[in-house]
Amino acid sequence: MDQTARRHALSTALLQRAGLWREAQSRLDRLAGTRTDDATEAARVADDYRMLAHDLARARDLLPTTRTRDYLEGAYARTHGALHHGEWRVSSALRQFVRVDLPAAIAWLGPYLWWTTLIFLLAAAAGYALVRRYPDLIGLFASPDLIASVERGKLWTDGLLNIVPSSVLSVQILANNVVVSLFAYCAGLFFGLGTLYILGLNGLMLGAVFAFVGAHGLAPALAGFIVAHGCVELSVMCLSAAAGAAVGEALIRPGRAGRMRSFSEAAERSGRVLIACAVLLVGAGLIEGFISPNPRVPVGARVAIGVGYWLAMVSILSGRLFRIGDLLRQPQPRSVANDVAARSG
Amino acid sequence: MSEQLSRLVVDSNTGIDVSLPVAGPGVRSYAFIVDWHIRVVLALGWYAAGAAFYNGTLSLSPPPKTDALWFGAIAAPALAIYFLYHPVVELALRGSTPGKRLAGVRVVSRTGAAATVGALLVRNVFRLIDALPAFYGVGLVVSAFSRDSLRCGDMAAGTVLIYQATQELLPLESSRKHPGMLDAQSTELVLELLQRWDTLAPLARAGLARQLLLRHGADAGVVNQAGEQELHSRLERLSTGA
Numbered sequence: 001m002d003q004t005a006r007r008h009a010l011s012t013a014l015l016q017r018a019g020l021w022r023e024a025q026s027r028l029d030r031l032a033g034t035r036t037d038d039a040t041e042a043a044r045v046a047d048d049y050r051m052l053a054h055d056l057a058r059a060r061d062l063l064p065t066t067r068t069r070d071y072l073e074g075a076y077a078r079t080h081g082a083l084h085h086g087e088w089r090v091s092s093a094l095r096q097f098v099r100v101d102l103p104a105a106i107a108w109l110g111p112y113l114w115w116t117t118l119i120f121l122l123a124a125a126a127g128y129a130l131v132r133r134y135p136d137l138i139g140l141f142a143s144p145d146l147i148a149s150v151e152r153g154k155l156w157t158d159g160l161l162n163i164v165p166s167s168v169l170s171v172q173i174l175a176n177n178v179v180v181s182l183f184a185y186c187a188g189l190f191f192g193l194g195t196l197y198i199l200g201l202n203g204l205m206l207g208a209v210f211a212f213v214g215a216h217g218l219a220p221a222l223a224g225f226i227v228a229h230g231c232v233e234l235s236v237m238c239l240s241a242a243a244g245a246a247v248g249e250a251l252i253r254p255g256r257a258g259r260m261r262s263f264s265e266a267a268e269r270s271g272r273v274l275i276a277c278a279v280l281l282v283g284a285g286l287i288e289g290f291i292s293p294n295p296r297v298p299v300g301a302r303v304a305i306g307v308g309y310w311l312a313m314v315s316i317l318s319g320r321l322f323r324i325g326d327l328l329r330q331p332q333p334r335s336v337a338n339d340v341a342a343r344s345g
Numbered sequence: 346m347s348e349q350l351s352r353l354v355v356d357s358n359t360g361i362d363v364s365l366p367v368a369g370p371g372v373r374s375y376a377f378i379v380d381w382h383i384r385v386v387l388a389l390g391w392y393a394a395g396a397a398f399y400n401g402t403l404s405l406s407p408p409p410k411t412d413a414l415w416f417g418a419i420a421a422p423a424l425a426i427y428f429l430y431h432p433v434v435e436l437a438l439r440g441s442t443p444g445k446r447l448a449g450v451r452v453v454s455r456t457g458a459a460a461t462v463g464a465l466l467v468r469n470v471f472r473l474i475d476a477l478p479a480f481y482g483v484g485l486v487v488s489a490f491s492r493d494s495l496r497c498g499d500m501a502a503g504t505v506l507i508y509q510a511t512q513e514l515l516p517l518e519s520s521r522k523h524p525g526m527l528d529a530q531s532t533e534l535v536l537e538l539l540q541r542w543d544t545l546a547p548l549a550r551a552g553l554a555r556q557l558l559l560r561h562g563a564d565a566g567v568v569n570q571a572g573e574q575e576l577h578s579r580l581e582r583l584s585t586g587a
Contacts, residue, residue: 084458267501271467
């Protein structure tokens with residue numbers, strides 16, 4: 001048999017296997033939309049995968065520019081995707097996220113978090129010093145309405161609930177905070193400079209406003225307003241910035257993995273923190289809408305709420321909360337006395 | 346067809362690499378426009394129905410003073426539908442959306458596996474940058490010039506938009522028992538014509554059948570005189586090598 005006839009024979013034999021390919025794809029369709037514990041079916045998909053790989057290799061050689069090859073490429077890619085997918089059960093994905101992924105990402109972000117917190121504090125101190133020394137500069141950081149209100153001896157937050165209901169205020173605030181937080185993270189794409197800009201600007205504004213209201217004797221009132229929600233809100237600001245800085249550094253110093261891969265890995269790891277940040281900001285927004293502007297809530301309660309929420313945040317992010325829960329759920333060793341009592345009872 | 350598409354090649358443990366056809370900025374835009382229309386219709390629909398219910402008339406105007414019920418039940422959900430459509434639907438449909446399905450594409454990880462929950466969320470967070478300054482300007486430009494047509498969100502999440510494999514491309518399986526004169530490509534053409542025979546116009550299928558038969562050595566006089574039935578049976582004989 002000459003070479004051409006041999007290739008014809010092989011091609012023909014390959015085309016005769018189309019029924020098997022169709023069967024494999026139908027099996028995949030059946031399994032795709034359902035959850036099954038049937039190991040036989042799963043094993044058959046793995047067999048299909050090997051069969052498709054084998055036939056595709058032959059098709060690439062024998063039928064390089066044919067629809068059969070396109071079909072096999074698609075079928076093989078589909079089966080590959082089906083066999084190599086990650087965790088999709090929401091409950092176990094969530095458990096994995098809060099117990100393992102999130103604490104690991106926070107630990108990895110540790111150095112960035114120290115640096116961004118330091119930068120934020122320095123920016124706040126700079127804003128405070130600037131406005132204290134040159135009070136007119138407050139015009140750069142605050143709106144005319146805010147300035148006018150403080151100069152009248154009133155915080156702009158006084159009587160806020162008479163203008164906007166708590167629920168509306170909460171949603172507006174948390175939406176704004178989530179967007180700022182996400183922007184601080186995404187701006188890391190500009191080699192970290194965007195993140196530093198947003199972080200620095202927020203620090204400067206905070207310091208400047210505190211210096212301004214302090215000059216008018218309203219600093220304790222502002223601190224009382226901020227304390228309930230601000231502990232977590234400001235921490236989340238630093239966390240988002242830390243995530244953005246990690247993304248920025250991955251672009252500046254990608255290492256051996258290459259810029260694209262390094263960026264992608266840093267973004268996916270730090271992105272987990274962003275999900276937690278968004279959830280924490282929802283809580284902070286609710287506090288800011290319902291508790292912070294409410295004059296009937298005493299300062300002591302505000303401090304307790306602020307510090308309590310912050311401690312809860314720290315224990316969730318570090319994974320300590322779930323470790324304590326696991327310890328409590330572990331069965332206690334039974335004493336001999338208990339055993340004897342149980343038997344006699 | 347496979348030669349025209351750019352492909353992402355991924356290693357696999359069978360030793361045969363997986364070749365994923367990468368979707369370009371055109372099909373990406375098409376999917377986005379479809380999804381944009383869906384979310385606008387859903388958000389406006391919610392708003393219009395809620396406003397009509399709230400006002401008691403067909404008026405869409407909001408109340409003069411901010412009202413918690415209006416905001417919580419009508420305005421906020423409508424905004425949520427518009428802004429959270431992509432992350433929620435992509436998570437629910439595992440990397441797909443109605444627009445992407447219509448365009449025949451889906452999101453997968455760069456290993457060819459289904460994208461993880463985290464990757465899909467990161468991909469959607471970066472829409473904030475891709476959407477700048479307007480109409481996804483950054484995303485469109487970046488995907489036009491990047492390798493594998495990735496937008497910033499895909500680069501961050503390690504994902505890629507690929508064409509979904511369709512199952513309609515496979516011709517009928519050959520029943521030829523013996524290798525004849527036909528090469529694989531011609532066998533495919535003949536089988537595909539036989540498969541589509543009933544869906545083609547009589548003139549078109551007869552013309553195609555004559556061309557194929559003549560190319561494979563049939564007598565021109567006989568083929569040109571043959572009716573549809575005769576052409577069909579000749580094609581069948583050609584495909585089986587009889």
